[in-house]
Amino acid sequence: MNKEALKKAANFCAYQERTHREVKERLDEWGIWGDEADEIVVWLIENNYLNEERFAKVFAGSKFRVKQWGRLKIRQELKMRGVSDYCLQMGMNEIDDDDYINTLQQLITKKQAEIKDTNPLVVKQKLLRYTLSKGYEQDLVWEVLNKWPKE
Known part of the structure; x- marks a missing residue:
C-alpha cells in the first residue's frame, strides 16, 4: 500500500467528514485506483477516518441548523453524494x-417581512415558493x- 497516498487520504478525511465516493474520487485524481484504492x-x-454514517449525521444536522435547509433538500444532496439509504x-x-x-415558521416570518406585496x-x-426552494415538504x-396569522 502506498504510504504517501495513505497519509494524504487520512489528512483529507481528518480535515472534514467525507463520503466513500469523495475519497475514491480524490484517490483517482492522485492516480490511485483498483485494489490499492480499495x-x-x-x-x-x-481506523475511523472515514465513516459515512457520521458524515450523514454531521451533514444533515449542520445544513438544517446553519443553512435552514428542509429535509427534501438534505435528502437529495446526500443521495447525490452517494450516501447509503x-x-x-x-x-x-x-x-x-x-x-x-x-x-419553518421562523423562515416564513423572516421572509414575510421582506415581501412588499x-x-x-x-x-x-x-412564501410557498421560498420554503419549497429551501427543501421543505x-x-x-x-x-x-x-x-398563519392573517396580516
Whole structure:
C-alpha cells in the first residue's frame, strides 16, 4: 500500500467528514485506483477516518441548523453524494420534528417581512415558493401557512 497516498487520504478525511465516493474520487485524481484504492479506503474505515454514517449525521444536522435547509433538500444532496439509504436515514434522524416546524415558521416570518406585496394570495405564493426552494415538504408548508396569522 502506498504510504504517501495513505497519509494524504487520512489528512483529507481528518480535515472534514467525507463520503466513500469523495475519497475514491480524490484517490483517482492522485492516480490511485483498483485494489490499492480499495485497500486505502478499507484502512481509513477501520481506523475511523472515514465513516459515512457520521458524515450523514454531521451533514444533515449542520445544513438544517446553519443553512435552514428542509429535509427534501438534505435528502437529495446526500443521495447525490452517494450516501447509503441506512446512513441517509441516520442523518435525517438528527433533525428534531419540533425544531423543524419552528425553523419553518421562523423562515416564513423572516421572509414575510421582506415581501412588499399586500395581496395575501401573492404573499402566500411567494412564501410557498421560498420554503419549497429551501427543501421543505409542500404539505407541511401549506399546513403552517394555513394556520398563519392573517396580516
